[in-house]
Amino acid sequence: AQSVTQLDSQVPVFEEAPVELRCNYSSSVSVYLFWYVQYPNQGLQLLLKYLSGSTLVESINGFEAEFNKSQTSFHLRKPSVHISDTAEYFCAVRNNQGGKLIFGQGTELSVKP
Amino acid sequence: DAGVIQSPRHEVTEMGQEVTLRCKPISGHNSLFWYRQTMMRGLELLIYFNNNVPIDDSGMPEDRFSAKMPNASFSTLKIQPSEPRDSAVYFCASSLYDLGSPLHFGNGTRLTVT
Numbered sequence: 186a187q188s189v190t191q192l193d194s195q196v197p198v199f200e201e202a203p204v205e206l207r208c209n210y211s212s213s214v215s216v217y218l219f220w221y222v223q224y225p226n227q228g229l230q231l232l233l234k235y236l237s238g239s240t241l242v243e244s245i246n247g248f249e250a251e252f253n254k255s256q257t258s259f260h261l262r263k264p265s266v267h268i269s270d271t272a273e274y275f276c277a278v279r280n281n282q283g284g285k286l287i288f289g290q291g292t293e294l295s296v297k298p
Numbered sequence: 299d300a301g302v303i304q305s306p307r308h309e310v311t312e313m314g315q316e317v318t319l320r321c322k323p324i325s326g327h328n329s330l331f332w333y334r335q336t337m338m339r340g341l342e343l344l345i346y347f348n349n350n351v352p353i354d355d356s357g358m359p360e361d362r363f364s365a366k367m368p369n370a371s372f373s374t375l376k377i378q379p380s381e382p383r384d385s386a387v388y389f390c391a392s393s394l395y396d397l398g399s400p401l402h403f404g405n406g407t408r409l410t411v412t
Contacts, residue, residue, distance in 0.1 A: 228403030288341040
């Protein structure tokens with residue numbers, strides 16, 4: 186069985202500051218890793234994903250995440266955040282043997298002016 | 299594409315009543331998932347289907363919950379009888395049957411059981 190741990194439940198930052206949202210996973214087999222974002226009163230939307238290949242993956246709005254197999258981590262980063270990035274962010278893992286997508290508890294990112 | 303469509307958006311009901319939540323997945327997607335979101339437990343996978351067949355329902359809380367997918371374009375999640383602790387936001391999501399394919403979520407149904 187796999188599991189996901191998001192180490193921070195809330196991350197407050199000022200606009201234009203860098204941010205890192207931490208995610209660690211546990212699995213006995215190879216995994217696929219995802220970050221989703223949830224804005225208020227909406228469903229989750231895919232931000233980026235790691236399937237294979239380059240360990241650094243990027244989204245279209247400036248976020249990036251790096252797969253680190255030795256540390257079993259998939260932290261999400263952005264060098265300069267905007268007010269509009271305020272949302273809840275979920276890390277998720279899916280192993281290569283089944284269709285279950287398991288989510289972490291979420292990290293609430295709050296960007297202040 | 300209209301995305302995943304869930305109905306109703308909000309449901310308020312009294313304890314003991316039957317509740318039916320509905321989901322229309324994205325056309326062409328052959329995997330469908332039901333999740334429940336609460337502050338205490340976060341996002342829990344209740345059940346998922348591949349090609350209309352339930353694959354894993356180990357997350358369904360108890361026998362009061364049941365889910366069906368009679369065809370590729372429709373699924374229901376039923377709670378009978380409902381209890382106050384069932385109050386949550388219920389999300390339906392669909393994807394291609396490919397482990398690397400992302401899930402596309404509906405906007406959820408906010409259920410309140412009084």
